[in-house]
Amino acid sequence: xxxxxxxxxxxxxxxxxxxxxxxxxxxxxxYFYWYKQILGQQMEFLVNFYNxxxxxxxxxxxxxFSVERPDGSYFTLKIQPTALExxxxxxxxxxxxxxxxxxxxxxxxxxxxx
Amino acid sequence: GDSVTQTEGLVTLTEGLxxxxxxxxxxxxxPFLFWYVQHLNxxxxxxxxxxTDNKRPEHQGFHATLHKSSSSFHLQKSSAQLSDSALYYCAxxxxxxxxxxxxxxxxxxxxxVHP
Numbered sequence: 236x237x238x239x240x241x242x243x244x245x246x247x248x249x250x251x252x253x254x255x256x257x258x259x260x261x262x263x264x265x266y267f268y269w270y271k272q273i274l275g276q277q278m279e280f281l282v283n284f285y286n287x288x289x290x291x292x293x294x295x296x297x298x299x300f301s302v303e304r305p306d307g308s309y310f311t312l313k314i315q316p317t318a319l320e321x322x323x324x325x326x327x328x329x330x331x332x333x334x335x336x337x338x339x340x341x342x343x344x345x346x347x348x349x
Numbered sequence: 350g351d352s353v354t355q356t357e358g359l360v361t362l363t364e365g366l367x368x369x370x371x372x373x374x375x376x377x378x379x380p381f382l383f384w385y386v387q388h389l390n391x392x393x394x395x396x397x398x399x400x401t402d403n404k405r406p407e408h409q410g411f412h413a414t415l416h417k418s419s420s421s422f423h424l425q426k427s428s429a430q431l432s433d434s435a436l437y438y439c440a441x442x443x444x445x446x447x448x449x450x451x452x453x454x455x456x457x458x459x460x461x462v463h464p
Binding site for chain 2: 236238239266268270276277278279280283285290291293326330332333336337338339340341342343
């Protein structure tokens with residue numbers, strides 16, 4: 236079936252550094268999402284993105300976070316600067332439309348902030 | 350706000366026995382409900398979804414019935430297989446004009462099936 240790829244699978248960085256998480260969504264999908272999962276906790280919505288714009292963001296999507304998808308390339312989540320509490324697994328997802336449509340998830344990027 | 354409750358963190362079963370994983374929800378509007386399954390080191394994948402009260406979607410032997418009266422969407426299977434061992438998430442998406450596709454997840458239930 237359709238696959239979402241995430242690069243890298245693991246990332247270790249020092250607190251205060253910038254990090255970019257990359258997502259290669261399903262090719263004909265128009266809606267993109269990031270979710271955050273802290274170890275032992277549930278997956279939580281961060282942000283969704285459509286037509287070059289953020290549609291909705293949660294309170295977890297701090298000012299240090301940004302998303303973009305320049306020219307149909309990777310859908311990225313940038314954190315600048317990182318904080319210890321940003322350590323988590325970040326899942327990217329995409330869907331052809333919103334609401335009742337299936338979201339296809341990537342395998343996640345495990346981010347460790349030291 | 351919306352919420353999803355999965356009461357069991359871990360369910361351990363013997364192969365061949367029936368499976369039931371609980372899911373209840375709170376939402377202002379009648380939401381769309383989903384079950385996602387995540388096998389070890391893999392991406393979460395949609396198992397099944399339901400949008401109409403009392404409709405029973407089925408996939409890979411699993412089924413779930415959406416009951417608006419009890420705000421539940423329990424996942425069931427008549428006979429567990431070893432390959433069913435995985436993490437199962439119940440999730441909802443708001444059914445409103447303002448919906449942007451955001452999924453609200455439960456904590457997840459680990460299903461372990463042993464011989």
